[in-house]
Amino acid sequence: MFNTLNEKLTAVFKGMRKQIRISEENIQDALKQVRIALLEADVNFKVVKRFIENVREKALGEAVLKSLTPDQVFIKIVHDELVNVLGGDDAAAKINLNSKPPTIIMMAGLQGAGKTTTSGKLARFFMKSGKSVLLVAADVYRPAAIDQLEILGRQIKADVYTDRSTKDVVKIASDALAYAKKTAKDLMIIDTAGRLHIDETLMDELVRTKDAVNPDEILFVADAMTGQDAVTVAKTFNDKLNATGIILTKMDGDARGGAALSIKEVTGKPLKFIAIGEKLEDFEQFYPDRMASRILGMGDIVSLVERAQDAIDPDEADDLASKIQKKGMDFEDMLKQFKMIKRMGSLESIMRLIPGLSAAGPMNVDDRQIKRIEAIIQSMTPHERKNAKILNSSRKKRIARGSGSSVNEINKLCTQLEQMNKMMKRMKQKLGSGKDLSKMNMKDIFKNM
Structure with missing residues (x-):
């Protein structure tokens, strides 16, 4: 996803390597190229403006200007600022499990973002650490959505709660919660219906479901391929539901990466997970420092070992x-x-x-x-x-x-x-x-x- 941005930033750093010292002149030239690279990557222009201002301020500090390794210092400053833009503190991106199970996670998002598949991936993620998970089929509108979740449940050997006798999503979620408590599940993941657009009726249904089960986490699933549209829709959902975090899907695609770099700054909500492929195992927790290192071509040895x-x-x-x-x-x-x-x-x-x-x-x-x-x-x-x-x-x-x-x-x-x-x-x-x-x-x- 970040291939083009990585190539452009690498070219900027190579240019800095030729400099003997950092100066106001070469910093201005480097920042101009960084700004162009970020805008071309479809990063929100307000985010780019703040990013460049922060890097400039740090790069023109007295200690930096005296440095004899301008490229290393500049890379470190850009890396640290990327970490801040992507979310900063890792703790905010973690799912805090409820001390009194089950921890309830409600999934929300537009149709086509991969919400149902992501629900299965999220269930598998927790099941790897020994947690028992209940998947709840609360998408009663999309044809075969319930069947799809049942198939995913069989693949990962997770329990799936369904009720085909009603289209009352609030009742399904409430009954599923009672079942999760009865069967001592650690987590309950509710797969809600996707919206083709910001539909007030369906948004109201989400709000009523939220009020009925009081979820610990409301995760908005966004398609990274839609760029800034994903950020805009995430902000709208957040205004209605007060989401606790965001999951970006299709991070393995050829989108320019602007959504990932903008979404935390614009919505104020942390990016918690990313889907990096179609398989159920192509899913990982999001770490700002690791992603910043990948963007800058520094690799990510920790994620490699975990994989x-x-x-x-x-x-x-x-x-x-x-x-x-x-x-x-x-x-x-x-x-x-x-x-x-x-x-x-x-x-x-x-x-x-x-x-x-x-x-x-x-x-x-x-x-x-x-x-x-x-x-x-x-x-x-x-x-x-x-x-x-x-x-x-x-x-x-x-x-x-x-x-x-x-x-x-x-x-x-x-x-x-x-x-x-x-x-x-x-x-x-x-x-x-x-x-x-x-x-x-x-x-x-x-x-x-």
């Missing part, structure tokens, strides 16, 4: 690492590693979390490359996957026909596997034959290299 912990089974990873260390890697191991990586998301989204890679420039990472390699490996027999050395000319031709690839591609893959095994063998020799790579931490490895 890996969520997607990769530790026992499976340990078994694979131990096997590779003892016998080397084969194509079967390579296939397993690809499956682990794919659970974490797209290659580009993973690489953007690695410090330094996103700052290096645009990434032309094609996930189809992994699919091609997978097709080649899956066209091998189990014996061939475990014994690459037996792949002769006739076997390679058969694999090429079965995978829709060429013999040359298979040769390259075999070479890559061989090089990887040689590299691991050299590393093991440097570290000492008695040491177990799978049980060493990264600090020990780098210290011995």
